[in-house]
Amino acid sequence: MATKSKPVRIFADDDSALDVLAQLRRQSRAQVIHEALAEYLVNHRKELSRLYSETQQALASGDFERLVRASASARDAEVDAIMATIPS
């Protein structure tokens, strides 16, 4: 069951996550998903970094309302995904 793995740093400028993941393409569904997610994270790094920090700070301070507010972008993403599945 054990696998040999190479960690890939998400936001490293000098170590292209996409290049490494492209080598893994077509090997498994999980790796393709991995690659698509990596691309998204890199392209949206600024807002996702902000969301990450805001969530950590809200959790550290125990501020539940702030935590809910921080998740506004996650909420919009879910609404968009659901709307796309409603027949027109």
Place this chain on the structure above:
Amino acid sequence: MPGEPAWTLSATCRCLTEDLGLAPEACDRPIVDLVGAHQVIADFVERRSAHPIGTETIQALLPTLVAYSLHSGRYRAATWHHEAAGIVWLLAARWHEQGSADDSYPYFEQLLRNGRLLPTRADVERVVDQRRPTFARALSDDVPCLRQRAIAHPGQIEEDVIGGRVCVRVAFENGASGILYVAITRRLLPGALPLPAEWDIQLLAAFFPGVPLEDIEYIDEIAGYNLRTDEVAYCGLIAQSQV
């Protein structure tokens, strides 16, 4: 998966206000809070809680929509199991009078034709908003518990459904420095929608307090074990003070 939730019940605001005569404020309340407001709602909650579909499809709405008729006294209601989103909707309700131009089924068909039967963005937002605090609460309550379970049992994979929405497996390797692995299933529960990346980010923020995002890495395993086909995994070093 442990404790996978089934589906959420909801109604369109148009149905609640136009068909059942409720005040607009009712739209903001969970449907289970409205069972005393109308018999159709009570029957909808009782029957569709037990089973997301009925036995009688509404032919007039096919093939656009596979909706089911719900009988509630002389009322007929149209319900739709929105499988991808894990929602069962109460779409419309009307007095049933076979042969009458005012009957429920022609009315449902007319609503569909006019683009007024299916949930609007505002309806979807209400459902998401009702689910959302549960997930936020889970970030502060469930995640630390799952993380602690993993740390307490190095090398063992711990699994849970966070806030009823996301299946997560976690493992901790206690070597020279502790590494925490977090494998996230890329499906939003209930339903089958892909998990938005924003959810990963919030989960990681909860699993790795005090760790910068730049220090979290992708990895294609969890503590030496293969990932499931629909999982993405991350790992990061955990300070000794947090173990």
